[in-house]
Amino acid sequence: MKNIPALIEALDDDGEKGPRRALRALVALGRPALKPLLESAADPRIRLRRWALEALGEIGGPQTRLAIRKGTRDPAMSVRYHALQALRRTRDPQAVPLLIRLLEDPSGGIRINAVDALAALKSKRAVPALRKRLKDPKDYVRRQARKALAALKA
Secondary structure, three states, X not given: OOOHHHHHHHOOOOOOHHHHHHHHHHHHHOHHHHHHHHHHOOOOOHHHHHHHHHHHHHHOOHHHHHHHHHHOOOOOHHHHHHHHHXXXXXXXXXXXXXXXXXXXXXXXXXXXXXXXXXXXXXXXXXXXXXHHHHHOOOHHHHHXXXXXXXXXXX
């Protein structure tokens, strides 16, 4: 078995290659990597939190959901983004209200990805919030909201 602590530390390396390799190895390990990844999702280092959430989203399962949900409230936009993507992958039944809240995020990038995630989850509960995005200050969010509403036939 690979050295889990070394793989966790590699998630905080600069660039994409090293962390991406470590992420793939941790995801392949599955359950044995869960506890260190859950701890890393709360680490003070932004890069480590971001990659840990991505790995948790790929591993999935009920034990990952709380950390992923917490990640949607992280002060760092990149961490919120990866938490959002993890929510989308895990198909968490409680994801819809969190994704609706992310439609109000200060980052247009987060908002557009929340629109996409809600469309992918085919949530009719999201229709009123998606309609509000038709007046979003960012044109790309407005366009995506129109597409999502059309896909939901709302």
